[in-house]
Amino acid sequence: MAPKIDEAELARIREQLPWLETLGIEIAEMSEGRAVLTLPASKDVLRPGGTVSGPAMMTLADSAMFFAILASIGPVEMALTTSLSINFLRPPPPGTIRADCRILKLGKRLAYGEVFLYAEASDPAHPVAHTTLTYSIPPDR
Amino acid sequence: MAPKIDEAELARIREQLPWLETLGIEIAEMSEGRAVLTLPASKDVLRPGGTVSGPAMMTLADSAMFFAILASIGPVEMALTTSLSINFLRPPPPGTIRADCRILKLGKRLAYGEVFLYAEASDPAHPVAHTTLTYSIPPDR
Amino acid sequence: MAPKIDEAELARIREQLPWLETLGIEIAEMSEGRAVLTLPASKDVLRPGGTVSGPAMMTLADSAMFFAILASIGPVEMALTTSLSINFLRPPPPGTIRADCRILKLGKRLAYGEVFLYAEASDPAHPVAHTTLTYSIPPDR
Amino acid sequence: MAPKIDEAELARIREQLPWLETLGIEIAEMSEGRAVLTLPASKDVLRPGGTVSGPAMMTLADSAMFFAILASIGPVEMALTTSLSINFLRPPPPGTIRADCRILKLGKRLAYGEVFLYAEASDPAHPVAHTTLTYSIPPDR
Numbered sequence: 001m002a003p004k005i006d007e008a009e010l011a012r013i014r015e016q017l018p019w020l021e022t023l024g025i026e027i028a029e030m031s032e033g034r035a036v037l038t039l040p041a042s043k044d045v046l047r048p049g050g051t052v053s054g055p056a057m058m059t060l061a062d063s064a065m066f067f068a069i070l071a072s073i074g075p076v077e078m079a080l081t082t083s084l085s086i087n088f089l090r091p092p093p094p095g096t097i098r099a100d101c102r103i104l105k106l107g108k109r110l111a112y113g114e115v116f117l118y119a120e121a122s123d124p125a126h127p128v129a130h131t132t133l134t135y136s137i138p139p140d141r
Numbered sequence: 142m143a144p145k146i147d148e149a150e151l152a153r154i155r156e157q158l159p160w161l162e163t164l165g166i167e168i169a170e171m172s173e174g175r176a177v178l179t180l181p182a183s184k185d186v187l188r189p190g191g192t193v194s195g196p197a198m199m200t201l202a203d204s205a206m207f208f209a210i211l212a213s214i215g216p217v218e219m220a221l222t223t224s225l226s227i228n229f230l231r232p233p234p235p236g237t238i239r240a241d242c243r244i245l246k247l248g249k250r251l252a253y254g255e256v257f258l259y260a261e262a263s264d265p266a267h268p269v270a271h272t273t274l275t276y277s278i279p280p281d282r
Numbered sequence: 283m284a285p286k287i288d289e290a291e292l293a294r295i296r297e298q299l300p301w302l303e304t305l306g307i308e309i310a311e312m313s314e315g316r317a318v319l320t321l322p323a324s325k326d327v328l329r330p331g332g333t334v335s336g337p338a339m340m341t342l343a344d345s346a347m348f349f350a351i352l353a354s355i356g357p358v359e360m361a362l363t364t365s366l367s368i369n370f371l372r373p374p375p376p377g378t379i380r381a382d383c384r385i386l387k388l389g390k391r392l393a394y395g396e397v398f399l400y401a402e403a404s405d406p407a408h409p410v411a412h413t414t415l416t417y418s419i420p421p422d423r
Numbered sequence: 424m425a426p427k428i429d430e431a432e433l434a435r436i437r438e439q440l441p442w443l444e445t446l447g448i449e450i451a452e453m454s455e456g457r458a459v460l461t462l463p464a465s466k467d468v469l470r471p472g473g474t475v476s477g478p479a480m481m482t483l484a485d486s487a488m489f490f491a492i493l494a495s496i497g498p499v500e501m502a503l504t505t506s507l508s509i510n511f512l513r514p515p516p517p518g519t520i521r522a523d524c525r526i527l528k529l530g531k532r533l534a535y536g537e538v539f540l541y542a543e544a545s546d547p548a549h550p551v552a553h554t555t556l557t558y559s560i561p562p563d564r
Contacts, residue, residue, distance in 0.1 A: 016189050019196060022163075047221075048157050054222040055160060055200035062196050080188075081195040083557070085226040085367050085508065087394055087414065089387040104412055105371040112369055112412070114396075130386055130394070132369065132414060134506070224416070226367065226508050228535055228555065230528040245553055246512040253510055253553070255537070271527055271535070273510065273555060275365070298471045301478065304445075329503075330439050336504040337442060337485050341478035362470075363477040367508040 003071035144212035
């Protein structure tokens with residue numbers, strides 16, 4: 001289903017999260033319960049060896065969940081991460097990282113979801129990392 | 142005990158992690174099994190409302206564990222996060238965030254530790270976030 | 283694909299894990315990379331209110347990952363949990379709980395997977411809990 | 424400080440959690456924000472090799488947090504685990520396991536804490552496992 005947020009609202013919220021711009025994070029898809037984001041492998045996020053850094057992948061996963069929530073309930077910019085758990089499964093090959101978030105539970109006050117991170121250059125059957133997240137949703141939205 | 146890494150090695154490794162400079166992350170203390178790092182509340186990491194962003198705190202916690210490992214076993218720059226789990230306990234008041242990492246197990250191939258994050262402006266009995274992390278240590282160091 | 287463990291080996295390993303019998307945990311399906319187990323809602327695992335207890339669901343999820351590994355690599359009874367993370371999403375209605383485990387990475391020394399827990403009586407689109415697990419695989423198997 | 428629950432209430436709540444009796448879990452200490460519990464190494468919880476099973480340690484950790492909450496806010500038997508994350512750090516030597524829980528945040532609706540698990544036979548500086556937990560606290564208590 002169509003996301004419950006329009007382009008203008010999305011642009012306004014993106015401006016409040018300047019690290020998205022800094023890292024080059026882009027939204028590839030948004031629909032109810034889902035968001036797909038990409039992170040380019042710029043030199044600012046690479047570790048020695050050419051691997052995208054852990055914190056950059058955490059930022060990407062956290063952002064993917066945020067936008068999946070916005071796609072599901074509208075422009076609730078004060079939704080906040082309450083917990084995040086990430087497991088790195090294999091070093092990504094050089095190149096763009098894609099985060100695919102799916103919301104597993106959307107309650108009134110809490111949302112829970114998972115994010116698979118993939119290297120665009122590699123087999124989609126082999127995620128490079130897996131994340132689970134809980135967000136709190138403000139009661140007064 | 143004194144950290145097992147000298148200033149020159151530390152400076153060289155910091156250069157490989159440019160996001161430390163970008164975020165203004167500084168090392169306040171390093172000793173065997175421990176590291177304390179700080180993150181200033183610059184506008185680039187603030188969410189609406191003046192709260193330091195979740196990803197910035199994750200980056201700080203991850204960095205604290207990395208330097209606690211380096212303090213314990215020397216300049217092993219290829220130590221990599223294999224998992225990180227963070228719980229946000231209260232919104233931090235405006236100002237610097239301090240991360241205090243303690244290694245709970247240092248094995249040959251894996252290190253496990255916890256990081257408490259505090260707002261400098263607030264009661265040290267009330268951490269703003271708590272993180273547990275596992276790092277893999279390369280066998281060929 | 284067919285599981286890499288036969289009925290006799292499976293029976294032998296089950297005997298070494300007496301809590302499976304105590305709780306009434308049964309294996310419903312096993313194939314490479316996957317296992318489905320069930321836990322009946324006996325009075326020994328119910329909390330006040332008729333909800334299956336958290337620890338019983340953790341035991342079920344942990345067992346599901348164990349048997350998914352055995353299905354994938356054979357009778358490696360010394361495979362051990364190194365970490366487990368569970369999120370409870372909604373109180374299960376009374377009745378049997380089903381755990382569906384899928385291995386997301388099977389390395390030489392580590393396996394990582396996720397387990398969805400469902401109440402048999404309720405909508406399969408609404409898991410009651412979600413678990414991620416890492417197991418270590420002994421090198422000398 | 425003294426626990427906010429008396430012996431009679433404690434006995435009544437223990438009866439509702441029959442797995443405590445089955446496993447032989449005992450409460451060694453309770454005070455505000457803290458609880459220490461023990462689990463004997465009975466044959467029902469041992470894996471091949473004489474190691475206490477993962478699920479038994481999870482049950483112990485989860486129980487420790489439950490009683491730390493009861494010690495802090497009184498007989499709130501409907502407090503429920505919302506998430507648990509455990510890392511196993513070293514195989515415990517044979518013998519009793521002790522769980523030491525400390526609450527890190529006690530809010531109106533959520534409590535967060537950590538539990539260190541120790542083998543009584545071994546060095547207290549070397550926990551065998553580390554757990555973090557979130558509990559929900561019913562609003563109508």
